[in-house]
Amino acid sequence: MNxxxxxxxxxxxxxxxxxxxEKIYRKPPGQIPGTAIHxxxxxxxxxxxxxxxxxxxHYDVISLEKIEESKPYLQDQSKTWIQVQGLHDIDKLKxxxxxxxxxxxxxxxxxxxxxxxxxxxxxxxxxxxxxxxSHKTDxxxxxxxxxxxxxxxxxxxxVLSFQESDEPIFEPVFKWLKITNTQLRKLGYDYLSYVxxxxxxxxxxxxLDLIGESIDKLEEQIISDPKEGHLHKVHALRxxxxxxxxxxxxxxxxxxxxxxxxxxxxxxxxxxxxxxxYDHVVQVLDNIEINRELIFGLIDINMSGLSxxxxxxxxxxxxxxxxxxxxxxxxxxxxxxxxxxxxxxxMPELHWYFGYPFALLFMLALALLMLLFFKRRGWF
Numbered sequence: 001m002n003x004x005x006x007x008x009x010x011x012x013x014x015x016x017x018x019x020x021x022e023k024i025y026r027k028p029p030g031q032i033p034g035t036a037i038h039x040x041x042x043x044x045x046x047x048x049x050x051x052x053x054x055x056x057x058h059y060d061v062i063s064l065e066k067i068e069e070s071k072p073y074l075q076d077q078s079k080t081w082i083q084v085q086g087l088h089d090i091d092k093l094k095x096x097x098x099x100x101x102x103x104x105x106x107x108x109x110x111x112x113x114x115x116x117x118x119x120x121x122x123x124x125x126x127x128x129x130x131x132x133x134s135h136k137t138d139x140x141x142x143x144x145x146x147x148x149x150x151x152x153x154x155x156x157x158x159v160l161s162f163q164e165s166d167e168p169i170f171e172p173v174f175k176w177l178k179i180t181n182t183q184l185r186k187l188g189y190d191y192l193s194y195v196x197x198x199x200x201x202x203x204x205x206x207x208l209d210l211i212g213e214s215i216d217k218l219e220e221q222i223i224s225d226p227k228e229g230h231l232h233k234v235h236a237l238r239x240x241x242x243x244x245x246x247x248x249x250x251x252x253x254x255x256x257x258x259x260x261x262x263x264x265x266x267x268x269x270x271x272x273x274x275x276x277x278y279d280h281v282v283q284v285l286d287n288i289e290i291n292r293e294l295i296f297g298l299i300d301i302n303m304s305g306l307s308x309x310x311x312x313x314x315x316x317x318x319x320x321x322x323x324x325x326x327x328x329x330x331x332x333x334x335x336x337x338x339x340x341x342x343x344x345x346x347m348p349e350l351h352w353y354f355g356y357p358f359a360l361l362f363m364l365a366l367a368l369l370m371l372l373f374f375k376r377r378g379w380f
Contacts, residue, residue, distance in 0.1 A: 034104025036097075038088050040113030040149070043165040047086035047093065052177060053078050056185045059177050067096045074158055081159045081192060085166045087111050087149075093162075100160065102153065103127075110162050113149045117247055119254030126265055128152040128193065128254070131247035132169050134203040135210045145207055145240065147247070150200060154193045154265055161196060173199050190270040197255070198277050204248065204284045208291070211241065215294050222302045230302050238295045245288045252281045319379065323370050327363045334359060 049064035055078040064070060073080045084096060090111065097107045106127050109115050120127045130150045148167070153160040163169065173195055176184050184195055214237060222230050255278045259271050266274075352358070 034108050036090055036094070036107045036111050038090060038111040038113075040087060040111070040164055042088040043148070044086040047084065047089045048166060049096075050083040050085070052081040052083065052174075054177055054185060055079060056181065059185075067099045079189060079192065080157070081161065083170070084160065084162045087113065087162060087164050096160070100153070100155065100158070106153065110151045113164060115149060117251040117254060119258055121261060121263055124156065126154040126193070126258070126263065128154070128197065130197065130200050130251065132163070132200050132203065133207045133244060133247060134169065135207050145210065152193055152196055154189055156265065157189070159189050159192050159196075169203070170196065170199060172202075187270070188267065190266045191273070194270050194273045194277065198273075198280070201277055201280050201284065207244070208284065208287050211237065211244075211291055215291060215298070219294075219298055219301070222298055231299070234295060234298050234302065238292070241288055241292050241295060245285070245292070248281060248284055248288065252278065252285065255281060315379070319374055323367050326366055330359065330363055
């Protein structure tokens, strides 16, 4: 039975799950604050550096071997976005941190992949931590959710982004950068940071659509044929929604603080766009709460369906037992071991040639009459 449950649970997770790290590593207690220790899973072979250098006139993508090669791009008049993919190589990441003089606490949070979403202003930069949640179809055609941590550092003349894998999560931004005379080309680094945040939030809606479709399919299955195995799917969806809610909830407060607080790195023009992202995050949270309520409703529906199914089974058994009670009574009377010749109350049917078939036909007629009576009363 246990092996059957485990097999069912594994099949549920293969159809729909948020791909969290196989094992969560935590920084050992007692470490000095700011100690950079990678707590995630190695998702790429080596850390990759990519520069996206652009202005209203051009857009260039350059792969770097060393971060020092970015100096010419940082010193010209164009805007420079440095994309870092991979967080497992602390030594290579340290070259980036040292080059830009990042605070030790920022370094620690970048490689701590279980970090909550947040936005923290520093004296000369703004540090942003997000949880990328998107949908993906594997080689077998199964659709599921995957997640990874994304960190963004907004500086005066640069934007840094750090992600765990080499997944093209910013592909829509790349396409937009190829178009001339757009706001992304013309406006500053704060607008670029807004676009990166907005791109991640837009993926949330696609992920929620996937969850909604899974809930609708599961609801149809539960209504048509409630089973105990559906509870495993319900609990898997609820766990995923709780993880989703935890990842997005703190982002709302962070964006709100970016809008309220004064920062020389964020202009009033960009704050208008940030208000739009804030509305999207609130909408995502509302959809998450609605789906969570639907999940709790599915639990009640499934339990009610199982209970109704059990009642139907018990009703059938009760009807069968009720029908056989008088038949058993009749059979018991004729099965009593009394001598019919010596008894003062003679039972002539025992010596009647048609007595046996008459008793069977009488019991059959009695059973049919009882079934007809139950049918007219609407008991089945």
